[in-house]
Amino acid sequence: MERAAPFSTLRRRLRIVTLLGALLALLGGYTVIERAAPAEARIVRVAEFLADCPYSHRLPDDPIIFPGLPGASHMHSFFGATTTNAYTNLSDLLNSNTTCNPRVDVSSYWVPTFYADNVPVEPAIVTFYYLGEGVRSDIVANTQPLPLGLRIVAGNARATAPDSTTNSRWSCLHAGHVGASKDFVNCPSGTMIESYLDFPQCWNGRDLDSPDHKSHMAYPVNQACPSSHPVAVPKLRQVLRYPVSGNPARFRLASGAGFTMHGDFFNAWPEAEMMRRVRDCIRPVIKCGADGRPS
Amino acid sequence: MRPTAGIPATAALLVVVLLAGGCAAPPASAPGTPTGAPAVAGQSATPAGTPSASGPFNGTDIAWLQLTVAMHERVLPLLELVPERTAQPDVRRLAAQVRDTSRTELDRSRRLLDRSGAPKTNPHEGHDMPGMVTAAELTALGAAPDAEFRRLFGRHLRAHLEQSVRVASAEQRSGADPDTTTLAGTIARTGNAYLAELTELQP
Numbered sequence: 001m002e003r004a005a006p007f008s009t010l011r012r013r014l015r016i017v018t019l020l021g022a023l024l025a026l027l028g029g030y031t032v033i034e035r036a037a038p039a040e041a042r043i044v045r046v047a048e049f050l051a052d053c054p055y056s057h058r059l060p061d062d063p064i065i066f067p068g069l070p071g072a073s074h075m076h077s078f079f080g081a082t083t084t085n086a087y088t089n090l091s092d093l094l095n096s097n098t099t100c101n102p103r104v105d106v107s108s109y110w111v112p113t114f115y116a117d118n119v120p121v122e123p124a125i126v127t128f129y130y131l132g133e134g135v136r137s138d139i140v141a142n143t144q145p146l147p148l149g150l151r152i153v154a155g156n157a158r159a160t161a162p163d164s165t166t167n168s169r170w171s172c173l174h175a176g177h178v179g180a181s182k183d184f185v186n187c188p189s190g191t192m193i194e195s196y197l198d199f200p201q202c203w204n205g206r207d208l209d210s211p212d213h214k215s216h217m218a219y220p221v222n223q224a225c226p227s228s229h230p231v232a233v234p235k236l237r238q239v240l241r242y243p244v245s246g247n248p249a250r251f252r253l254a255s256g257a258g259f260t261m262h263g264d265f266f267n268a269w270p271e272a273e274m275m276r277r278v279r280d281c282i283r284p285v286i287k288c289g290a291d292g293r294p295s
Numbered sequence: 296m297r298p299t300a301g302i303p304a305t306a307a308l309l310v311v312v313l314l315a316g317g318c319a320a321p322p323a324s325a326p327g328t329p330t331g332a333p334a335v336a337g338q339s340a341t342p343a344g345t346p347s348a349s350g351p352f353n354g355t356d357i358a359w360l361q362l363t364v365a366m367h368e369r370v371l372p373l374l375e376l377v378p379e380r381t382a383q384p385d386v387r388r389l390a391a392q393v394r395d396t397s398r399t400e401l402d403r404s405r406r407l408l409d410r411s412g413a414p415k416t417n418p419h420e421g422h423d424m425p426g427m428v429t430a431a432e433l434t435a436l437g438a439a440p441d442a443e444f445r446r447l448f449g450r451h452l453r454a455h456l457e458q459s460v461r462v463a464s465a466e467q468r469s470g471a472d473p474d475t476t477t478l479a480g481t482i483a484r485t486g487n488a489y490l491a492e493l494t495e496l497q498p
Binding site: 060065066067068069070071072073074086087209211212 | 353354355357358359362412413414424425458461462465466468469470
């Protein structure tokens with residue numbers, strides 16, 4: 001149930017799948033999902049691997065948008081690599097420590113800092129899912145690894161209102177009935193407000209970044225990557241759980257309202273580790289854990 | 296002799312040395328250039344449809360120009376409020392000087408940004424950015440009585456100038472385009488001079 005599924009419909013479907021699984025387990029002693037062969041009885045047919053990367057540090061820096069300009073940005077909360085600042089480049093990341101499980105992920109991830117009553121709040125649970133979904137199954141089967149050094153920015157930090165381009169969502173952990181929203185939601189006491197953000201997964205095959213930091217990547221159209229961005233890579237889904245609930249009037253992000261949620265990703269997975277996970281988890285549609293093995 | 300332990304350690308050291316060497320490779324690059332350069336100039340061609348920025352501009356130049364345009368656009372309405380909100384001659388004179396300088400610097404920044412070919416999007420729209428007066432603060436200023444106005448104005452102008460000097464100094468260190476780093480030098484210098492005047496006016 002803790003899988004990377006943001007919307008209530010998906011949740012419902014998951015609940016049904018889980019129920020079915022439990023029933024099958026009772027009946028046959030197997031957890032068979034879809035048409036898994038008996039030999040693969042415990043394999044879950046979801047194309048996924050993940051990294052859990054707790055909070056590392058805060059700085060008003062952004063090495064993608066404001067490289068070389070410390071103090072030029074609104075406040076960011078960093079996850080993964082522990083040294084990221086305005087000057088960070090790929091070799092800095094490759095030599096950095098990380099907060100991630102697995103430790104091989106020395107990528108840097110950052111988001112605008114979340115404030116409740118003007119006090120910074122850092123997420124208690126930070127998970128980055130890498131998924132083979134959103135494109136047709138034949139495209140998933142041909143997913144390419146995220147290239148080393150790739151930079152991706154998702155979400156619209158400059159949004160002035162929630163609109164059709166808002167792709168971040170807020171919801172409540174353990175309170176699915178509240179539903180997902182483009183802006184902060186009022187979560188029942190004892191639950192956590194959570195943010196979901198999917199990154200674009202179609203790469204132009206050439207550039208590790210672009211002048212506007214967006215145009216080298218694209219979202220799929222009709223379950224396929226557009227011809228301008230033909231290379232399907234794993235879809236990064238950022239899931240942050242903040243240990244706060246209640247009236248969202250108390251909440252803001254360093255970039256503004258809830259719909260300005262955005263995420264920055266600087267890929268520093270060692271190429272062999274990324275490749276292994278794409279080959280063993282994404283392409284064959286197998287749910288893997290942080291170690292990149294079936295979970 | 297422990298060859299089995301020694302070889303991996305040597306190999307690891309070699310990897311580190313190679314990585315460090317690769318990063319520092321271009322002797323011409325200033326600190327920070329490796330960070331900025333790939334964004335526009337290095338590694339690969341710019342995407343189709345994006346104006347080429349393959350000139351001497353690096354990522355720091357472009358980020359700083361975009362930021363400088365945004366900061367100057369934001370401070371001008373603050374400066375333009377002064378004549379109608381206060382009769383104090385020294386404050387009016389300083390505001391007029393900073394306004395004229397800001398207009399010139401804004402114009403130079405825009406022209407350099409044009410030459411860089413970078414997108415003119417303002418990455419800071421609606422943000423709670425250091426040194427930038429917010430729309431709500433401007434509204435409050437527009438209604439404040441003279442003494443209160445001068446106090447708030449001094450605070451906002453100081454925040455703007457301090458942030459301008461901070462990022463201009465970083466651009467001087469990490470930028471690549473000579474015209475852009477020269478402009479950064481000018482902005483840092485005038486910013487410091489205005490800060491000194493402001494301190495004399497409002498210690």
